[in-house]
Amino acid sequence: MDKIKAKKRVLISVFDKMKILDLAKTLADLNWEIIATAGTAEILKKAGIKTIPIEKITGNPEAFDGRMKTISFQIESAILYDRQSPKHQKEAKKLGIRPIDMVICNLYPFEEITKEKNCSLDKAVDFIDIGGPTMLRAAAKNYKYVTVLLDPKDYQKLNKFLKSGKEIPQKIRLALAQRVFQKTGRYDKKISGYLKNVSRRFKI
Numbered sequence: 001m002d003k004i005k006a007k008k009r010v011l012i013s014v015f016d017k018m019k020i021l022d023l024a025k026t027l028a029d030l031n032w033e034i035i036a037t038a039g040t041a042e043i044l045k046k047a048g049i050k051t052i053p054i055e056k057i058t059g060n061p062e063a064f065d066g067r068m069k070t071i072s073f074q075i076e077s078a079i080l081y082d083r084q085s086p087k088h089q090k091e092a093k094k095l096g097i098r099p100i101d102m103v104i105c106n107l108y109p110f111e112e113i114t115k116e117k118n119c120s121l122d123k124a125v126d127f128i129d130i131g132g133p134t135m136l137r138a139a140a141k142n143y144k145y146v147t148v149l150l151d152p153k154d155y156q157k158l159n160k161f162l163k164s165g166k167e168i169p170q171k172i173r174l175a176l177a178q179r180v181f182q183k184t185g186r187y188d189k190k191i192s193g194y195l196k197n198v199s200r201r202f203k204i
Contacts, residue, residue, distance in 0.1 A: 010102040011079075011135065012044070013037040013054070013070055015109065019152040021047050023104070023159045030162060035100070037069045038062055070131040079103060079138040083145045102147040103139035104155075107132045111190045121198055128191055133184045140177035147173050150180050 010032050014020050017040060027034060028049050036044055036051040044051050055061050058072040078100040081088040092099070108129040113119055139148035147168050149158060154176065161168060 007031065007033055008101040009033040009035060009078075009098065010104060011035045011054075011070070011075070011100050012040050012051075012104045013132065013135070014040055014104060014106050014152075015132075016106050016152055017043045019155055020044075020104065021049075023155045023162075024049050026159050026162050027102075032102075038066075067130070070135055075100070075135065076138050079135065079146055080142050082142075100139075100146065102149070103135050104149045105132050105135050106150055106152060107136075107184075107187055110187065110194075114190075114194050124194060124198075129187070133187065136180045136184060140180040143173040143177035144170060148176050148180050150176075150183055154179075 008030075010027055012020065012024060012034060013036065020040070020043070024034060024044055025047070034044065034049065034051045035054060035057055037054045041051045041053060054069055054075075057078070058070075058074050060068070060072065062069045074097065077092070077095065077097045081092050081097065081099070083089070083099060091097075108127045110124070110127045110129065113127045114124050136148060136150055139146040147158070149155065158168070161172075
């Protein structure tokens with residue numbers, strides 16, 4: 001059990017897949033277990049990076065054109081439970097929950113899609129991310145134990161830090177968590193604003 005606990009795990013589920021490879025390779029070289037959603041796993045596999053399919057953790061297949069992938073008791077529990085709480089540790093062991101120590105996720109590009117000429121409401125709604133914000137906010141809430149990355153601009157900086165062999169300081173995890181709440185808040189505001197503008201066409 002101690003050996004299992006010692007092996008760190010990262011969950012990677014990214015829309016922008018072009019910038020993730022260097023960081024993922026570093027994590028693999030450092031013997032992190034990489035859990036990935038299907039699209040992300042395909043890109044990592046082509047680069048020779050071994051992944052654990054998300055459905056192996058959730059116990060359910062990805063479904064409904066990807067609307068259901070990461071939202072599950074198993075995933076959110078692995079991100080959220082308090083590592084220092086004896087009660088949480090006992091419950092995690094009983095429920096078979098192993099910790100997820102890092103979440104790397106970026107959101108569906110809702111704002112960019114809705115700027116496209118003749119973007120339909122249905123298309124816009126398809127680009128409202130649900131699972132991504134859920135994971136990101138869970139990881140940000142538990143920043144004491146979980147590193148969360150939303151912005152690809154942060155990949156290189158974290159990559160260098162990991163290669164140095166040092167533990168990621170709590171102040172860095174806190175700063176990354178703050179960025180998540182800031183950006184997911186802005187994301188929700190953009191969705192709300194868009195839907196408000198569209199709803200003006202209807203009498204509600």
